[in-house]
Amino acid sequence: MQRHQDAVLAFISNRMTNAVAEGLNRIVTNLKNRVIGFRPFDAFSETVYLRVGGLNLPGQIRARLQRL
Numbered sequence: 001m002q003r004h005q006d007a008v009l010a011f012i013s014n015r016m017t018n019a020v021a022e023g024l025n026r027i028v029t030n031l032k033n034r035v036i037g038f039r040p041f042d043a044f045s046e047t048v049y050l051r052v053g054g055l056n057l058p059g060q061i062r063a064r065l066q067r068l
Contacts, residue, residue, distance in 0.1 A: 027052055 001008075011017065028048055035044050 024052060 031047050031051055032044065035047050
């Protein structure tokens with residue numbers, strides 16, 4: 001238990017396991033393979049945010065159009 005104390009305390013405070021981090025890594029790696037043709041890093045980072053950021057574009061578009 002002493003040997004793994006840091007990892008146990010990190011899990012208790014964050015509730016994030018290695019499986020979650022590996023899953024996110026897999027998603028980002030797949031996106032990286034899809035956006036090979038994009039030159040700027042901004043395009044890649046925006047694609048990552050769209051995929052894993054929980055952004056609801058259709059919902060936001062509808063809300064903006066309703067305000068107009």
